[in-house]
Amino acid sequence: MKLDYLQALKRIPEARGAWVLHGQEPLLEQNLLDAFRKSWHEQNIERQRYDISNVSDWKTVFNALNSLSLFSTQLAIEVHGNIKPDANGIKLLTQYLQHNEQNLLLIVMPKQDSSSLKSGFFKVIDANGVNVNLTAHYPQDRQRILAVEAEKLGIELANNAWQWLEQHHEHNLLAAKNSLMRVRDTFPDLAQIGIEQLFACLQDQSRYSTFDLSDALLEGNFAQAVKIYQYLLASGEPMSLLLWSISKEMRLLMQLFEQPQNALQLGIWKTKVSLYQQALRRLNPKQFLTWPTLLLRIDASIKGLSQENPEQLILQAIAMLCGRQLFH
Known part of the structure; x- marks a missing residue:
């Protein structure tokens, strides 16, 4: 079964079996995860989390799904990573879906390309589980999502204010929510709230934005990137938004390195293609291999799952994107 974000939100209380969340919208991912965790707490469902770093980790996940603790009757396992199960893992997944109707396997993945969505793993999920694509391609979809966020905050926007808000944030839902x-x-x-209030409020507090940070990173301007980063930290910009901006640039650079002719198809704006191409010429592709691990460390530190300092880790990522090395 395929659901969009708003449909998925409504079905969380009765979620069972296997769900996959994938996409590049951090606001949608975090909202769904928060709603799942709240639901599990209210229903006294035991929660476990696993991070997949290689295919063999899936065996541990399925072993855990089939073994409850003495104090639990239901189990929710949250899995994070971009490594799909192999043939044996898909077999274990199928067996789990056929015989375990009470537990929930929630898999959180980054954006998947079209070939990945046609893989055996996603075929099993589409047929027997729930596939949630965390995207909002159209203005009306983004407005519906942000209208829900505005309602939670107890505010209402005039009709013309919605379009201004979206244009101001270049379709970034998390940044738009923070502005609300x-x-x-x-x-x-x-x-x-009308355009006048949005303009007055956001102009006063937007000397620099995450888009300015992205430009400085692509230009390799380390001093400017650090200056913008320090400003964003001081102005209370959420760490999750900073991580989203950095991970987006890293992902696009890695994809463009592999598909140099497909810049527009990858979602790079036409006016920014030359910036990405210059960045690729400046960077050492061997460093790309270290980026996914660093992003996972930053994510874990932001969520309090490690003892590392997220501010220092993000500074390390900024240095890498600028072709610098902070630590030897």
């Missing part, structure tokens, strides 16, 4: 929070705090007594 900002404008709510700035104008707490207004019944409806």
Whole structure:
């Protein structure tokens, strides 16, 4: 079964079997994960988390799914990674779906390309589980999602304000939500927020944005990138948004290195293609192999799952994108 984000939100309380969340929208991923964890807590469902670093890790996951603790009747296992099960893992997945109706396997993956979505793993999920693509391609989809966020915050936007908000953030849902929070705090007594309030609030607090950081990274301007990064930290920019910006640039550079003729198909704006090409000429492709591990470390540190400092790790990622090395 295939669901979009809003459909998935409504089905969380009765979620069982296997669900896969994949995409490049951190707001949608985090909202769904928060809703799942809240539901598990309310239903007293035991939760475990696993990070997949190689194919053999899937055996551990399926062993855990079939063994409850003495104090649990249901189990939810949260799996993070971009490595799909091999043939043996798909066999274990099929057996789990056929015989275990109470537990939930929730798999969180980055954006998948069309060939990956046609793999044996996704065929099993589509036929027997739930496939949630965390995307919002169209303006009306993004507005529906942000309208839900605005309702949670207790604010209402005028019709023309929605278009301004989207254009201001270049379709970045997480940044748009943060702006909704900002404008709510700035104008707490207004019944409806218009363009004037958005402009006044966001212009005052947007000396630099994550888009400025991305440009500095692609240009290899380390001093400017650090300056923007420090400003964003001081202005309270969420670490998850900073990670999203950096991981997006790393992912696009790795994809463009493998598919140099497909810049536009990869989602790179036409006006930015030359920036990405210059960055590739400046960077050493061997470093790309270390990027996924660093991004996982940053994600874990932001979520409090490790003792590492996320600010220092993000600074390390900024240095790498600029062709620098902070630590030997």
